[in-house]
Amino acid sequence: MLAHDGDGDSALSASLDSPVGPGPSAAPGPGPFNGHKIVAKTNGCAPPPFTNGTARSSSSGELDGFVAERSRRPVARVSLPGSTLYEDSHVDREEFVRLVIQSLRDVGYMESAATLEAESGYIMETPEVAYFRRCILDGSWEAAETALGRLGVSEGDGLWEAKFLLAKQKYLEHLEAGRTTAALHVLRSELAPLNPEVDHLHALSSLMMCSDPADLRHQLGWDGATGTSRRKLLMDLQRYIPSSVMIPQRRFVTLLDQAQAFQQSRCLYHNAPLRSSSYSLYTNHMCERNSFPRVTTAVLQVHQDEVWNIGWSHSGKFLATASKDRSAIIWRIELDKDPRSRAYTTEFVLDDHPYNVNVVSWSLDDSILLTAAEHVIRLYNARTGVCMRVLEAHDDVVTALSWLPDGSGFISGGLDRKIILWDADGKLRNTWARAPIRVTDLMVTPDFTRLVAVGMYDSPSPTSANPADAAASAGGGATGPAKSGVETRIITYDLATKQPETSIQLYGELTSVKISADSQFALINNASENGPSAEIHLLDLNTQQVVRKYSGHNHSKHVIRSCFGGFEGNFVVSGSEDGNVYIWHRDSGTLLEALTGHGEGSVNSVAWNPVNECMFASCSDDKTVRIWETPPMDYTLRKDERELDIDHEMENGNGSGNGNENGVAGSSKGKGKGKGRWDASPASASSSSSSLAGTGPSTSSAAAGAAAAAGAIDGGSGYGLGSTTALF
Structure with missing residues (x-):
């Protein structure tokens, strides 16, 4: 179980397709743990007021939406009986709370997420996951491959496929930067030994004939190292990492979308797209x-x-x-x-x-x-x-x-x-x-x-x-x-x-x-x-x-x-x-x-x-x-x-x-x-x-x-x- 006693460090999550700053949460910034400086907690959080999750300026002693230790109030750890959300429920409490923490961070409620972690004893993800995320987004490919093995990915779970995705991204970025020799080395020593389909390997090798980076990006429909390609890579790698270790992005929203789609499929007269104004979480959807x-x-x-x-x-x-x-x-x-x-x-x-x-x-x-x-x-x-x-x-x-x-x-x-x-x-x-x-x-x-x-x-x-x-x-x-x-x-x-x-x-x-x-x-x-x-x-x-x-x-x-x-x-x-x-x-x-x-x-x-x-x-x-x-x-x-x-x-x-x-x-x-x-x-x-x-x-x-x-x-x-x- 991913839990702590309220005194340890907590890795902080972030969405991969959002700008820097709270609400929605940003891609990690510098540092080894998910882009945020990890501050030793005293099991507490800062007092209000906050407006919709927007943090105060860093001059007030806060960084990236997190309040310095000296301004936090103690938060007592809550111990509840059982492991499910309710006595008559089959929903696992730990999974639910971790998803709530992720959702709070995604929309910018960083302090609320930190408080819930301290109060529940559950952390959203471990420092190892945050470190792996940081390696991908920084392009630290060797470190990312090493970290991958510490996240529970084995050969039977797709380790070779994950390594191929990492090597492919490295190869393409070398080509984009004009480092043809380095790209050729990756192709021969890293991609080829993984035994991909011959046609796929030939297609990759043919990219070395691209006239310039723009031609490369156009042929692949790929937006390069400075675009969203690394974030998309992280989403692709998610398939090979146990979900209990690295929670899929915006998981709660995905579950809500699935519930909405299910309600829509059961609505016999549904005949229009569901708009935000016509869809409510408070009631089940039904067309007249x-x-x-x-x-x-x-x-x-x-x-x-x-x-x-x-x-x-x-x-x-x-x-x-x-x-x-x-x-x-x-x-x-x-x-x-x-x-x-x-x-x-x-x-x-x-x-x-x-x-x-x-x-x-x-x-x-x-x-x-x-x-x-x-x-x-x-x-x-x-x-x-x-x-x-x-x-x-x-x-x-x-x-x-x-x-x-x-x-x-x-x-x-x-x-x-x-x-x-x-x-x-x-x-x-x-x-x-x-x-x-x-x-x-x-x-x-x-x-x-x-x-x-x-x-x-x-x-x-x-x-x-x-x-x-x-x-x-x-x-x-x-x-x-x-x-x-x-x-x-x-x-x-x-x-x-x-x-x-x-x-x-x-x-x-x-x-x-x-x-x-x-x-x-x-x-x-x-x-x-x-x-x-x-x-x-x-x-x-x-x-x-x-x-x-x-x-x-x-x-x-x-x-x-x-x-x-x-x-x-x-x-x-x-x-x-x-x-x-x-x-x-x-x-x-x-x-x-x-x-x-x-x-x-x-x-x-x-x-x-x-x-x-x-x-x-x-x-x-x-x-x-x-x-x-x-x-x-x-x-x-x-x-x-x-x-x-x-x-x-x-x-x-x-x-x-x-x-x-x-x-x-x-x-x-x-x-x-x-x-x-x-x-x-x-x-x-x-x-x-x-x-x-x-x-x-x-x-x-x-x-x-x-x-x-x-x-x-x-x-x-x-x-x-x-x-x-x-x-x-």
């Missing part, structure tokens, strides 16, 4: 349901048929929608406005598709919008509405478009088993080997290492013993889910080599895949022959294990695309064939909301706004797109207005719905503001639905009316026959 996006604030009604797919631009200011009416629409959202006064403008109606549009995808800079209709891909200039290029390399329905994380190009996949890599301007760069599955969706991981594809085989699995299953699956699953004997797979490709890494067998149609922002998880829609048993799987891409399943929605016949959403992707949201939108807590799998509002038919796709964690959109067979947001402060008052009969129809306007010979899609710039109610009456819906395989031209006309935009409500002017309803 009313702060969660669960009410419709606008209904966008311009499409003339089912809306199959939606996608937010990366700026969050534009929304692209794809429809069975052979058009795609780019909407402008006044994101910075209050929902009560926000305008929803149709920037462009891209109505020059010969087939139903089932996929939209934005480039990273939002300058290009990709669309897919049957086997045809179109590249549109999102700022002008001009179709820049038409790509027809696929032989069957294109089901997926995924941009590379660096924006240099995109990958397309389809039911023809083709996976094609394109440049950003639409030039074919490479065609992958024919996929073993008919690709129903794919996505590139944000870390640029993998491509995850989902799909189905044309023929039933060899394990299927039912001939009827084989006959039913011969067509390739054009409209419905895979039968019980038809095998579907999740295939993970190495993006660099284009070779499959893993392949996981499933049953039931896989209609979409989304990758988490940290590239660790894939979210996969898995349809069922009977809708209630449908599931969305959360797959760990590293272990290839399904770690969570989300259920409660209906998914058996149609293409439904789910997504992550909210702050740090805390939620999973999906449409459903029952016309509702379902939201689950990602970590617990708890079903939080089943949102109503859409009309009859499937809710086909959902998309969470990338810059507003309290906004997402959904699209449906009812021909509408709904914007969902957090209820306003007076939401409970506005519910009394639900019986109001508000006319959302608009007068016919003069609009342009025809593309010109240069490929400009019919565009319009109508606004939709006006008053409304939160739960707008659902629009009538078509009973038909989207499917994996296209069925040719839509039976509904894609005439000029489909290309028209929304008109303003309540006296505004607009183009075409659509409407945009703001529900306020």
